[in-house]
Amino acid sequence: MFFSDVIGQNAIKKSLIQEINNNRMAHAQLFCGKEGVGKMALALAYARYLLCTNKGEKDACGVCPSCVKFSKLIHPDLHFIFPVFKKKSKETLSSDCLEEWRKMLLHSTYFNNATWLKEIGAENQQLRIYTKESDIIAQKLSYVASQGGYKIAIIWLPEKMMTECANKLLKLLEEPPQKTIFLLVSENPGLLLPTIISRTQRIEIPAIENEAISTELINRFALPPKEATHIAHNANGNFIKAVEAVQVSEETLYYFELFVELMRMSYLRKLKEMHAWSFKLAGVGRERQKAFLEYAQQMIRENFVYNFHQEEMNYLTAREKEFSTRFSPFINEKNVVDIMTELSEAQQHIEQNVNPKMVFFDFSMKMIMLLKR
Numbered sequence: 001m002f003f004s005d006v007i008g009q010n011a012i013k014k015s016l017i018q019e020i021n022n023n024r025m026a027h028a029q030l031f032c033g034k035e036g037v038g039k040m041a042l043a044l045a046y047a048r049y050l051l052c053t054n055k056g057e058k059d060a061c062g063v064c065p066s067c068v069k070f071s072k073l074i075h076p077d078l079h080f081i082f083p084v085f086k087k088k089s090k091e092t093l094s095s096d097c098l099e100e101w102r103k104m105l106l107h108s109t110y111f112n113n114a115t116w117l118k119e120i121g122a123e124n125q126q127l128r129i130y131t132k133e134s135d136i137i138a139q140k141l142s143y144v145a146s147q148g149g150y151k152i153a154i155i156w157l158p159e160k161m162m163t164e165c166a167n168k169l170l171k172l173l174e175e176p177p178q179k180t181i182f183l184l185v186s187e188n189p190g191l192l193l194p195t196i197i198s199r200t201q202r203i204e205i206p207a208i209e210n211e212a213i214s215t216e217l218i219n220r221f222a223l224p225p226k227e228a229t230h231i232a233h234n235a236n237g238n239f240i241k242a243v244e245a246v247q248v249s250e251e252t253l254y255y256f257e258l259f260v261e262l263m264r265m266s267y268l269r270k271l272k273e274m275h276a277w278s279f280k281l282a283g284v285g286r287e288r289q290k291a292f293l294e295y296a297q298q299m300i301r302e303n304f305v306y307n308f309h310q311e312e313m314n315y316l317t318a319r320e321k322e323f324s325t326r327f328s329p330f331i332n333e334k335n336v337v338d339i340m341t342e343l344s345e346a347q348q349h350i351e352q353n354v355n356p357k358m359v360f361f362d363f364s365m366k367m368i369m370l371l372k373r
């Protein structure tokens with residue numbers, strides 16, 4: 001993670017860079033802000049820049065020995081503390097989950113509680129930073145930095161510290177080891193001890209600008225600009241939410257393609273292809289089969305309405321609309337009710353665990369007749 005990888009947040013980046021270049025770093029800093037605004041991304045970019053031994057004016061070099069280690073998150077002077085869940089008998093520590101932690105961060109620095117829980121296979125578990133953690137970090141930070149520079153401790157969600165742990169951290173902040181920087185990355189600073197807050201320099205990270213999110217979506221997912229703007233607007237400055245929306249719309253696109261395929265084959269009476277289509281859909285899992293049938297009902301409804309040329313009642317995306325200009329005449333008062341009934345029956349059969357290959361093949365054959373009405 002470099003400053004150049006951080007999405008938007010130019011004002012904050014600038015002041016963080018300046019702080020380092022003027023050698024005026026606060027020894028404890030509290031990065032706070034809502035989910036998905038890039039708190040961890042900024043903390044990591046800051047840490048990398050500080051540790052880089054050949055830094056440029058605005059970013060780390062990426063090639064010095066320090067940067068090379070940082071790229072794998074194995075820099076000896078970079079320490080992490082983050083919440084984990086309690087395994088049966090003993091208190092779990094960050095170091096027990098370090099491999100998963102690195103893997104998640106190397107994949108993306110925009111993540112939330114749910115991402116982390118999933119990574120460690122602990123959905124529905126309580127995340128905590130246990131007491132022993134403070135002793136261990138105190139010990140690690142008591143050594144001189146291996147490269148003669150700074151030691152950095154990044155603490156993700158310090159609000160999840162057990163009380164005793166927080167008290168020990170406070171002592172560390174009050175009498176910090178030499179050349180040590182603490183970066184606290186918090187989503188809910190209101191839960192921190194006021195004494196900890198008063199020892200830190202607070203940096204409020206605002207929502208990411210819409211424009212920065214939309215540019216990132218275009219670059220990363222090759223989204224059409226109009227769709228990227230739309231998603232960025234709904235994401236409210238939360239990049240995690242924006243990515244989720246892209247994934248949902250990718251899933252919808254998949255259903256759209258399945259739907260178009262089925263209608264085309266049924267119209268052309270391509271039995272063999274219909275058979276293959278049913279097999280394909282039978283393999284995607286029950287939840288997605290149900291979601292597809294839900295989507296198909298919505299498409300039939302929308303196409304029926306499309307015939308009335310009432311723009312304000314139309315909720316189709318640009319891609320769906322293009323298809324509907326040709327397809328909608330096939331959905332009319334003679335068949336719309338029966339198609340909807342068939343779809344909801346198919347849905348029931350899937351719920352009741354009827355063989356999905358049969359359910360979908362059966363439905364596609366009925367479409368042959370229904371489309372001709």
Ligand SMILES: [Zn+2]
Pocket residue numbers: 051052053054055060061062063064065066067068
């Ligand atoms: Zn470097």
